[in-house]
Each structure stands twice: as structure tokens, then as C-alpha cells.
Amino acid sequence: MEDLLNLTAHGLSERITAGDASVREAAEAANGRVEEVDGDLNSFVTTTPELALERAGRVDGRLPGGGVKPWELVPIVVKDVLSTRGVRTTCGSKILEDFTPLYDASALANFGEEPVMVGKSNMDEFAMGSSTENSAYGPTRNPWDTGRVPGGSSGGSAAAVAAGEGWWALGTDTGGSVRQPAALCGIVGLKPTYGRVSRYGLISFGSSLDCIGPMTRDVKDSALLLQAIAGHDPRDSTSANVEVPDYLANLEDGVEGLRVGVVTELMDERIDAGVREVTSRVATGLEAAGAEVGEVSLPHAYYALEAYYIIAPAEVSSNLARFDGVRYGLRVPADGVHEMYRRTRERGFGAEAKRRIMLGTYALSSGYYDAYYAQAQKVRTKIIEDFRKAYARYDILVSPTSPSVAFEIGAKTDDPLAMYLQDICAVPASLAGVPAISVPGGLSESLPVGVQLMGDHFTEGMLLRAARAAERVADFGFSPRP
Amino acid sequence: MQTQERRTYQAVIGLEFHVHLATQTKMFCGCRVTYGEPPNTHTCPVCLGHPGALPVANEKAIELGVMAGLALNCDVSQRAVFARKNYFYPDLPKGYQISQFDEPICTGGYLDVPAGTPDGDETIRVGITRLHLEEDAAKNVHVGTSGRMHGSVGSLVDFNRGGTPLMEIVTEPDIPSPEAARATANYLKDILRAIGVSEADMEKGQLRCDANVSIRNPDGSFGTKTELKNMNSFRFVEKGIAAELARQQEILAGGGRVEQTTLHYDPETDEVHELRSKEFAHDYRYFPEPDLLPLELSRAYVREIGDRMPELPDAMRARFVGRYGLSPYDAGVLAADRELAAFYEEVAAEVDPKQASNWISGDFRALLNESGADLSGSKVTPGHMVELIRLVGNGKVSRSAARTVLAEVFKTGEGPSEVVEREGLGSVEADELDGVVDGVISSNPDEAERVRNGDKKVVGFLMGQVMKATRGNADGGRARELLLQKLSS
16 A cells, blocks of 8 residues: 555546555555654644545545546645635634634635545645744644755645655645745645636635645646636636636647747846756756747846735735634633734734734835835736736746755744745746746755746646646656655 | 804715615625524625635626616716725624725716705705725624613624625715705615615615714815714704704804814714714725726616616606696605605506595505505505595595595505495485485574574584584585585575
């Protein structure tokens, strides 16, 4: 059974379909692996071993009847920011320590009526952070080096996949939170086009930026999981009513004739030399595989981080207002409702959440709105225009995913700005709403480096095809670590 | 010589209305809109503000907003944007209210409010600044003796109301008096009901009204305004504003200055009380609601709604005057109530329209008001009304007996003829009446003699005797005629 853990998700799905393994055996294998390594890694806030076995048994029971989707056969790890019916959902926060949702997030419901779930993965509180150190449930450790961070905010999902505590995971990406941890843990992370996957049930951080995305062992798994979760949802007004194509159909078609532009602004000295080197090597490889490779400029990318750190905190300052101790979650009793609010939020939120609430509240305040929020939105429009121009010339843009490999736990916790710089390569695509994927490109300092490929809106099919080619070029391989 | 300075105080009043829209479901979720149901029985993750839940705008509410805008002569925006209004309160589950801010659904209209004169032709034009859509808050229930927050022992929240579609209508400060403010509120209610946008029942909180009140400075500029809340009936709108104007006048007369503040009208004492101003010192940090796309309202969409809009009360009133020959006042009474007007038109098609108006806006409406019943719940059909008016016209039933018949029909739903039969309310036949009159004359010889001698005042007494003898079923006109005829020589 140990060998099930070495399979990709699509490999496992095929094995089970062929009758050579059961979903229950897969769930048992994942549960065993969690038992074995999670004491060190802390990938999970909540594990759900019995639920996984129970549901796995029911999927096995349905198999002979047909109609079971291939992805349903593969147990999944779910970031603790997604609402799960009957399973507590903390968002990495003390304020939701005992909160059990009434419903499944739409993306998860699309995956299956009763998803075989290994557990709820650890994350930076309310998805704010780049290291998973901002969790009320302790930091997650990188399976490549447990002295280092797995990235964030979907660090638990990334670590779980990298360590084989599951075959794949759902993460969420507001300004790189799927891609950056995928890069730091040596797995594939896809942020789809904004609106491609319903946000219903995703506990909002930056509503105009939040995307749910697959975190997987390889690009084919990413295509399969996107297939499972994508689609219009009448309960999310911002979900796009755009047809979902077959993402697997042209996956192996290669990059012959594709126009690939390496983003100049994201290859400068802010990026570690080793990371740039891996990125260049992959670009060269794509050229060798038949792509037309050139350089492209996103002139306003330099301002993306600043704009992002106004827009996202502004939105989150409002989104976190509902955690007030009145209806659910933590309540610290006090005399009078205002004092109750104050004490509840004081105790319930961690330092980074408070920092962002204050930043966002300030940016939206009367007299500052125009100088900050409105100005940031203008920058965002400029960045969208940059991408539009770039896609007139290129099909795919390439950059590093993160400026560095995984850093040591504690290295940046006292310097929020240094931490925020982790997002410089990721936020332009977030602000533009375009799809972007991180693929392991190689090693630097014996740690994985992610290469980011970005496509135009709703061209995930082409993006995945290019990512598959990059994956072949890099020949990174996957095996559970440690 | 002693000069006494007399200042005239000119009131400047603007109103702000909150109107519950007549939709089946809430503004941003599928929960039913209800009144008076057990607490927290119509809620879901969206209207409870659960983590991860998202709003979806109610299409019907948008349509009703457009209808209201058209009825108030507004410009309907081609693009409208929902915005978040951020503040903390237990009745606000998300910590923000989804409203509209700088891009509302409608702007720049007006309302020609009937001034209430009997001829009904004078109007006051009240400008409409803006109209926007939003969601209502939930209801805080303060547990304790007073029912108010102050002095209560605890508070509970009922989220049934939370998320009810709400339309805010803001007028220009064009309203010259408390009476005109009441008339404006009342006329707005008529319009909203006529086009089916809202039931606009103030008692149910479906129509709420706040006022901005100030007194014009001697140089004509606006004085400092105060905001007046909690006027939960049309009468209290008038009384509340009057009370606040009186307060401001007193301050000014004493040489003081009016402070900008928010006040609360207390109908028990007919006084206004200042609310702690700190509670309202909010920076709402409005920003566009990222969970909803901007509304795109095409010209064709707005035209299509305009085309199927029901007739507005003033158009209906004019039509009733022209077509049925009613006075503007009577026409206005009928036109103010869409259901009653439809009932009227059915009856007026069959019998004399003026008689129909008298019966329907008079006796019938009185019965409805007394019983508190809706027209839809009444047992009286237009057919009943036609039959009744015909019975009176044919002299089969006296007018006073017909009132009794209507009351009985109202109670039982029987046909008017059956009621007349069963209760013996038919008019006394001619020869029978002749005998009754003779009998009254012979049993009251003194009074008869005085009439013969020209003392017409006593006719009334004899008439009373005739009516008594016929249990009121005699045709009064004919009885009087007979009496005078028999006593004329």
C-alpha cells in the first residue's frame, strides 16, 4: 500500500478505476502518512481520518454503478479557509477556533457531494502571510527542510502534498498564496483566472483577488483538479459564466509555435541569482521545445506590490468585520457590546490580521480614500493594460514565482515589509485577474525553485499545456519528502 | 416709541424615506421576506453573514427600484454600483451594509404632492435627490421593561428582517411645513402602492421616514439642520417636525444657535430628544462592493419596465374626473388606493359613476377601515355593489336601509337582495305608505293641525312617526310629500 503514496493523483485514480486499489485503501494510506509525519510538519489544523474512511467507503460503493468522476477517487487536502459542512473551519485564527460551517464551499461541492477529505490544512491567519507562521495553530514546516517555512498562506496544503500526506490539495491565492508555497515546496500550484472557480464558501480575504486553485504533484493533476472545481456558480456573482473546456485534451501538445515572453521587471536584482538562473534555464528549454521566446515588459509591475498592499488590506478590513463575537466564533464577554467587540477582536485576531485591518481601515478612511484606495485602483487598471499589451504580443509570460527559495522559520517575522516582498512576482497576475501557475523548475541551494507561467484570461488550457512542457523541460520529478 | 421686532420663521424640510420593497425574497439571498414570524426562522448563511457566504442581487428588487424611479420622474442610471457601508452593530451581521453610494440606481426626480385642498388641484413640487437600493438591518430586541436599549438587561437579535430589500429615497429640502411633509409622505405611499413597489405600511415598518429640519436665516440662506428620527406614522411625521421646528424657534428667539445633531421624536410626550451624538459620529468607509458586479441597466430594459408600469395616482385621478365626472377630491380618494380604484371601475361600468363613488369611497371604505380588513379580504364583490346601488335607484330600498344591507353583506357575503328579503328591509309600497301617513295624522291631531296652520317645523316630528311606523323603510322624500299634500288644505 505504501506505493499508492508515490503515485500522482491521476495515477491513483487510474489504479482505482482499474480495480487494483480502493478509495478506502488510499484514504488509509494518507491517514497513515499523516500519522507518521505531521507531528513534525504540522500541515493540518484538523485531520479527518474517520470521515475520510467513511466517505471513501461510500465512493467505493458507488464505483460499480458508474458515474463517479475520476477525481472523486483521490483523497484531497482542503485549506482551512474553505467552508466544510460539519468540519470545523478555523482560517488559521483563534477567532474561529470552534466554528463549524453549515455548508460546503461550492468548489468542494463541485469536486464531490461527499469529498474524501484527509483534513483541513494549516495556513496564515485569514490567508494573510507568506510563510504560514501567522497561524494560531503553530507554523507549518517545509518537508524539504523542517527548519524552513513552506511559504504561505497555503503552506499547509503545499507541505501536505510535498510530504505525501495527500495527493493533492486545494489552496487559495489572493497575492500568490497558492503559487509561492507551491514553489517553495517543489510542487505545482495554479491560480486560475479570477471568476473561473466559485468563491462561495471561500472565507474572503481580498474579495476582488481571491481565487481557489489546485496544488498538485504534477501539471496533469492540476488540470484534472481544475476540471473538477471550475464553473459558473449562481451563488457567486463574480464567478464567470464561461464554458469550462476539457483541460486534459491538449495537455501534451507542447509549445511548438507558442510565443513566450520573459518579464523583464521580474528578473532584476530583487530576485536571487539562483532563482533567476533556474527561470532562464526553463525559458531556454521552452525555446528548444519549439516556443518563440522573447522579453516582455510590464512597466507598472514595479508598483503592483504597493497597490496590492492597499487594495487587499482595504477589502480585508471590511471582510473581517463580521467576526464580532455576536453570532459565532470566539466571544469574550464584557459589559456592553462595544467592549465585547473590542475584547473579542483583541484576543481573536493575531498581529498580522490586526496590522492589515488597520492598514485597510486607514486606506478607506474619509480624507485618505482618494490618495490610497482610489489611487491603487488606478494603478491596478494600468497593470491590467500592461498585461493586455503583453498578450497582444505573447501567449504566455514567464517569471520566477518567488524571489527566493524557502527561508528559515523566524527569519522574516519581525520585518513585515521583507515578508511582503515575497509576493512581488505573484501580485501582478493577481491584480490583473489572469491565470498563473508555478511549476518546479529545479533546485537552488538544494531547495526547490518555482517558475511562474502566466496566461490571458480564461486560457487555462493553453497555460496548462505550456506548464506541462516546462515540467518536461525541468524534469524535476516528484517523490514525497522527507 | 417702542418697536417690537417680529421675525417670521421659514421652515426648510427634507425627507429621507426607507421603503421595504414588495419582493418575495431578500435583497441578496433566497430567504423569504416575512412579518411577524417567530424570530430567526427565515435566515441562511448569506443573511447571517456566515464566513464565505456571498450576496447575489435580487433582480425583482432592481426592477422595483427602476419602477419607483420612473414614477418619481428620476433619471435611471445606466450603471449603478453597490457599495459597502462599514460600521459595527449587532443587527448588522457582516459589519457592513450593502448599499449604494456615489453611483445610485436613480437620481434627480420630483414629486408633485397634492396640497390637500378640497378642489385637489394645488400641488407642491418636491425634488427627489436620489433613490438607491440597499439591505435592511436585522432587528435588535432589547429585553427589559422599557423595550428600549437604555435600561434594558440584555439584547437579542432577530435576523428575519435582516437583508430585506430596502429602497432609500432622499428629497430636496423643498418642503415648507410639517403638514406638507406629512402630505409628501402620504402621497409617496400612494404612489408606491399604486405601482406595486411596496405595501408602504408605516406600522409594519415598511415605510420609515427621517427628516432634516432647519429654519431659514433672515438673509435667506439655510440655517443649521438637525436630523429627526423615529416618526413611525404619518401623523408623527407632522407632529415630530412641528415639535422640532418649535424647539429651533425657541432657541433662535432666545438668541441661541441651533446645533447640528440627531434627534429622536417621542410621541408619548410630543417632544424631541437628542441622541448621544457620539453614537452617530461614523466614518462609514464606503467602497465599491467587490462581491457584486456593477449593475448595467440598458435603455431597452428601462423602457420595457416603463411600458408595463401601472397608471400613477395623479393620472388615474385625472382620468376619473374626465371619464366619470367625479370631483377631483373624490377621484383622488379612489385613485390613492389601487385596489379600491379597480373595484370602483368595475362598479362604475354598470351603474351611475357618481353614486358608485359615493357608496365606495363613503360607506364601503368606512366599513373597511372599521374592520381593518383589506379589500381583497372583504366579502363584498363589485356585483354586490352594483346590485345594491340598483336597489336604491329603483326605490326598492331606502338609502338608510341600504346602509344596513351593505353592512350585512360586508359581514356575511350574502347577496343584497337576499339580505333585504330576510331582514324585511324593502321600501314600504306606495298604498301601504299612504295608509301609514293617514294613521300618523289621525293619531297626532294636534301636530297635524299646527302643520295645516303653516307651522312647518312640526313636519319633522310627523316624519319621525312615519319612519318609526315603517321601521325606517319608507322613502323619506315620498313620505314627506304625502304628509304635506294631505295637510295642505
